[in-house]
Amino acid sequence: MLEHTRIILVKNALSDSLSACKSLKLQGFILPINTEWCGLIVPNQEDIEKATKNISKKTKAFSFLYEHVEDYGWYYHLFNEGKPISTLHIYYIEDEDDTDNINHSLLKDLALSKSHIETFSQLVQTDYHGEEYYLLDLFKAAFQFQQAEYLSYENLESLESSQLEALQVEFLAPPTKKTNFVEHVLGLFAEKLQFMDFSLDNELRAELHVVFQRNLNGFAYRIFFDISERNRLTFRLLTPYRDNQTFQSLRDKHLDMTFVYQNKKEMNELLEKHGYLFIKRANEYINTHPVIIGNVDKIYEQKLNSTLAKYNFKQTNYTPNIIETGGVITYQKAPDCTLMFKHYQGDASIEPMIVFEGKEYFIDQMIEYHKESLNLQLRMGQHFYFSFRTETEFFQTVDKLMNYIEWILQTGVENVVI
Structure with a gap:
């Protein structure tokens, strides 16, 4: 698979960046990249430079907009407190590179590996034709951005839940009007569940719980989001077959979870933090545990x-x-x-x-x-x-x-x- 990476890299604590993303109502994913940088992946390519500028301004931190298309080239735009301060464009085929605004001294101050950024700076000021990939490797090594490879919105959406958990990815919920519980759940997840062939079960809909159903081979699987028990938020997958081993397996696979919250704000945060991975796990479980039976x-x-x-x-x-x-x-x-x-x-x-x-x-x-x-x-x-x-x-x-x-x-x- 050809690499396509499109990510905003923020020199800031993950928790602070997450809070800033919510304040800016950014949608997508956020994850740690290394000890100093976190990564933000947003879906709208047209607005990604604006998002980079805004997150840099909001966090008062350095932020790279970085993209690499393996058969085309790579670039970065670096912002600080919302202002552009360094750019680089490298093309693999076209002769339209832009290396005039690199700001080598600033990159050296920011880099985690001084030796790699020094080699990078020396090479980019020479005839580096044929060394474009090496330049990219030096840049990633200098800032320890190797973990950012293959990270784009489309790629992250296609990953299995276990891969997202291994990367410590957190879902940035779309902006929603937080009215009652059901409407909030619908605003967060209805579109993604619909894409996975789930539909809202209106017969089981109530003020304190919402149910989505997916039919596979004629058998119904249901996802419950529930707050009917006081100060308890429950996510649960119900399968069309019932046995004690299945129930234990669902608990072990985090498909039957209950969280304690103290107020509505905490409840919403738990819903947004854990809901996306839950529906990914549920859909994967359904795909690998179908009922297969003929007319008997x-x-x-x-x-x-x-x-x-x-x-x-x-x-x-x-x-x-x-x-x-x-x-x-x-x-x-x-x-x-x-x-x-x-x-x-x-x-x-x-x-x-x-x-x-x-x-x-x-x-x-x-x-x-x-x-x-x-x-x-x-x-x-x-x-x-x-x-x-x-x-x-x-x-x-x-x-x-x-x-x-x-x-x-x-x-x-x-x-x-x-």
């Missing part, structure tokens, strides 16, 4: 029929293509005993229940209640699920479900219901 209706129905026929249950309702469309399958033995298998559209799980003497009982809850009799190992806070991600897991889930139903029927429904 016939085998599913045959398995239910063959097992339940032994206990004199007859099918009274059947919804075709039930895993994709959702619906209910029911089997009845007598007016007072019915088995129901529910599926919800976009969900990769079975919700089985028994209707006994006019009351509904969830089979997963019955199993949890009788876990000692069933020798079922569930740790504190864990629950029992009938969920799946592949055809193999689906058939294993159905087999497991039918084994538990047989235990219930053999033990006696009246002895098992809770």
Whole structure:
């Protein structure tokens, strides 16, 4: 991949630069480059020189506007307190270099490596034809800007969340009108989530939480931003399949996080600081953890029929293509005993229940209640699920479900219901 770097390099503490960017309502990314310089990447190329001037003026610091296009050339414009004080343009093909306003003494004062800047200054004042890349290497070594390679707005947006975290990148939120929580979330992330094929779930929208949904292979994944618990900000990814291992994995991958805040300002700062990386991680997780299952209706129905026929249950309702469309399958033995298998559209799980003497009982809850009799190992806070991600897991889930139903029927429904 050809290198394209376009970045504003600010000689200032990261925290102070971040505060200045927010004050200037700059959008993009910010990250540390070395012990003395941080990098600011903004999306609008036309305004990048204005942004460099403004950030230099706001921070009262030196700021390089630096760009390198590998097959074209490189340049920098250096500002101090908003004023241009040094420039350099080097072209690889065209003979239009501009080396008249370098200000060698100033560069030497600013450089972190004096030997490299001295070599740079000596070379640029000679016939350096054929040494343009070497000049660039000397410049980067002099200021320890090697970490700035390949950094542009487009490149950063394409990086995985783990790469952004390794670079310690922070998201500079777009300017938004901070009204209520939901509108603030929408202003910050709606456009980026839409680009990732998420849509706002208006049915689950409320004053204290907002939900975005993405469908993959017909199954629904949801991102929650929530402040319904007092002084708690929660980011959560919900998958169409549910099991304790998945829940633990989501926590380990920072896809189920809660932050404590004291006031609205702190809440907004947490939302802006952590929200972008969260949605990047969530989208990556969805892409690598899809539900892949075909139409298994016939085998599913045959398995239910063959097992339940032994206990004199007859099918009274059947919804075709039930895993994709959702619906209910029911089997009845007598007016007072019915088995129901529910599926919800976009969900990769079975919700089985028994209707006994006019009351509904969830089979997963019955199993949890009788876990000692069933020798079922569930740790504190864990629950029992009938969920799946592949055809193999689906058939294993159905087999497991039918084994538990047989235990219930053999033990006696009246002895098992809770």
